[in-house]
Amino acid sequence: MKKVVGVINLVDEKNTLSELTNHRSFASVPFAGRYRLIDFSLSNLTNAGVNTVAVFTREKYRSLFDHLGSGREWDLDRHQGGLFFQPPADEERRNSGDIHSFYENLSFFKRSLSHYVLVTNGQLVWNVDFDQIIDEHEAENADITVVYKPCDDPYTSGSHYNVLYTNDDERVDRLNLGVEPLPGDNVFLNTFLMKSSLLISLVEDSIESGKHESINEAIAANLDRYHVHAHHFGGYVTFIDSVESYYRYSMEMLDPNVTQELFYNTGPIYTKVKHESPAKYLESSNVSNSLIANGCTISGTVENSILFRGIRVGKGAVIKNSIIMQKCEIGEGAVIENVILDKDVSVSPNEKVISEDQPRVIAKSTVI
Template sequence: MDRKLLGVIDATTYQKGLEDLIQHRSLAAVPFGGRYRLIDFVLSNMVNSGIKSVAIFPKNQYRSLMDHLGSGKDWDLNRKRDGLFFFPAPAEEKEITSFNHFAANKDYFDRSNQQYALISNCFTVCSMNFEPILDWHIKSGCDITEIRKDGRSLHMFLMKKSLLVELFETREQTGYTCMRDVVTDINSPYRQCHYEFKGYAVMIDSITTYFNESMKLLNPSIWKELFLKNQPVYTKVKDEPPTRYFTGATVKNSVIANGCLIEGTVENSIISRAVKIGKGTVIKNSIIMQKCQIGENCVLDSVVLDKDVKVNDGTMMYGTKDLPYVVRKGTVQGALMNS
């Protein structure tokens, strides 16, 4: 029996709760864990599960996502046959729903030779092997298997590819716009099953969730559950020099990426690559994205700095775990703001 899976990543979702981080990028491209993007997790799971053809369907603001993915080389998806496919939403489409987006690229599904399809969102962080789930799906005899965690949908679905094509081809008659419409319709004619995933899994759908789940990565048990030795998380390779720690620098319980220059104190924080932290500065319980420049004698606590933020000397910013202080990409924060 043909048990090959086709990977479909639905990147059309816009999470209003993450608005500060998705003004200039797709949700799929939001940085996570110091060196990854959200899409890296589901994409790596697919590759680790033997999926050799993956299609990504973004809606808007996808330039940074395209730059991150490139040809798919870092995921071993730059192939002559199958590989990584990127399908931006059609410009003429007034209402961009998942099924409209799939239908506009029906030839991709027609050309693929995989019998089954895995449809996933782009913002679930987990380490998951889909091969045993496919076996479970086939043995169950279900039309659609929805993957859940603690009874809550992870927005991941397994089915025959032919059924997926049927669903988006008949969308005008059924009124279905996406997979959620199908599985929540009490009158759906399809036999649905639920597969309960036991490992770590979380959907990043708000700033609070983003912040708190990022902080959980500093817990070694959570880190080991997400980053498994036999299921690596792949990402775009960046050639950066090692981080440099100057005399007087202090770092405790933190994740530090390459290429940083650290003169101050960092505690319980996630620091992305090429970040500069000035002398006398204290950063606690914070997420600092790449290429941020933080001056001297600053205090940042429960703060999220997006990429390329500049923080002037003497600036103080405070948030909480339930309401972190978020600074948007490319902005400048100055000491005068504190007065």
């Protein structure tokens, strides 16, 4: 699809995942045994034929660069279009709103031959048909189409999102930014479509007037001026904004109904390929209701857990209700329960790491 350029906007990411975002961006947090969070939105774009994608970043993007590389796995390593990384050009504005990132990259949009800009973020776990949204946008003759999901998640309590209100024709008449949603409220997924020329105009006007720090503020301030249509996304989507919600959504990946909808009902979800041997289950292993990635060697017991690549579980070790990221070593007789181990953690033989109430995060490269 040559008429759309994609943007994955990571500028307003929040570091709300404790140790998991100490050394990486939110979008590069591992998920579901082999993916990173950004894989979902990036795959959704390329599944819709969007072959020019810019990633707007702010900080801690080294692991993201390493993961995405040239974009080959998403068919974005190409001579025309492709994958573009856009870190902040002005260090003094590193902590400013995303409107400045769009302004710094206006030449990217002006050089593009695309008719539309499709903006999304990098922390949504979902599988959305962007072609359908584009068709609906044109059928409604909208200036801007925003994507929302009714809030039915108890884990959003105490969290702040952008909430939109519509009339009977699904036209947005109010957009409240940074509020705590009530059950049934329409949560704006920070995903929208508009003409490239309109985006350029909104950004230039915002900078000239000094009124808006974010592109969402600019949209909210112009609801009377433009036809802003709301698209209701009815599929599976996550609201990850805490360690607790990350843990809960990760555990949902053990439900075959969820994985069927997320990975098989629409387009494929791509990720960086790691060429490792299949997981090895030794005679003493006992594995149930778990995701085990390639390169693992299992000699102990694993229940209701997610193990990423290259993990070694010693004989007699027990892992329950936990998320173990790549290259961890679990010694013989160790017990891990209700815990998230970041990558390269080593647990000594017979050690016990158990969390009773909330999931506990063990930082990268910790030795226990």
